[in-house]
Amino acid sequence: MYRRNIRHILIPLAIGLALLIGYNLFLKPLHPSLTSPTETVESVPPPPAPPQSKPSQSESRLVRALDQTVIPSTPHQSLLEGIRDEVEKHNLSLAEHKLKALPASVLSDGQSKPFVAILWNNLGLQQERLQGTGASINAFKRAAELDDTNPIILMNLAQAYWEQRDRALNAEFLTKLMKVAPDDPFPHLAMADLLQEQDDLNGATMHLAQASQRVKQDPALQSYLATVTAKVQRTRSVESRMTARSSTHFVVKFDGEEDQSTWTSVLEILEEAYRDIGQKFGQFPTKPIMVVLHAKESFQSSTGSPAWADGLYDPTLGRIQIPTQGATTDRKWLATVLRHEYVHALLHDRLGPHAATLPTWLNEGLAMQLAGDSWPDLKETMHGEIKVIPLTSLEGPWGGLSAEASIVAYSEANSAVNYLLERWGMARIDDLVKAFQAKASVATAFQDKLLISYEQFQRQWLERFEQARS
């Protein structure tokens, strides 16, 4: 019986999440070309391919750090040598200070200027190593201002923009990047992503194909790209016969035959979610969110989802997808699913490429708590012994969980986030999300932001969880 009650929430969520993880695994391989050869270069396999493969030595990889030993012999040579040495000794604030204080004559000197750009680039890399791209972005920007023909500098800036979800990674910048680094798949992938957001699926397909031609050396990534391309193409053909209408914060596409009242309900629910969840969470999406209403009969074939899925957030396509049944659509069900998926969309919008660093239990628990999902008590839904799953086992994708285990997983996520909210409040949870945005591990994030070890948190939460069940 319990399955009938909650399966419409359970299963779509698991799928949405699998896609979310997939998306991020897919994006990570963008960066190997940007990775310094002195660091371990790991190529994360695109799903569902198993273990990681190290890129072969023969592959050409851009070196992110530029050679700063060859200083042009100009009257400014010793000044520049001094800054180079500070960068090498990791005296970063001093190096930055000296770079900023360089006299105009150095920058107007055609020989010195590209070298100053190299120094800014290498300073940015050191800053990034210590504090992430939030700290390095300005140095890369400065480097690119001084030399916008250097592919390594522009790639480093592009990566920082990407990680920071900076809107400066726009079509103009990407077009320039394509000219400067014509063999790199990254600008094409980023462009496809951008065009998809703007709902230009034709353009996105074209750039995906171009990216695909440029990842020839990586068969796994290539096959994943082919899958994504097929998916975008299918969506393009399905949605080409749909009409779209927008409210301030959402674009809702629907089948022409769908009735207007469902569409109106959907917009009302979404706008209310925007206000209400925005107020609770202090978060608003940076761009309109796309919602596609499918006819129930064609939902499965249109989205490629299994027969039992009742809605999902698809981060690859940046869409909430929902099946509807015209006038008979249950409004309460619709509100539950839309609000829940809206929270996933919001978190994805905020975390961008780092969405996968968010533990799944936190992502799901936040969606449930913020959406106000009514979740049946485990006591009532499950009889007999319940096997508690450690939170540490619920950080990754949930796709492999059995139906029964997934009910326990959602209950735990709901309860753990409820405990977080009651004890620490939303502002501290927000700090926690920020830590994941900066790629912190779960243990570090808990220790630094909540001043409690992850183990201790789990123990204390579990005690409460067990009490509630007995």
Ligand SMILES: [Zn+2]
């Ligand atoms: Zn979910």
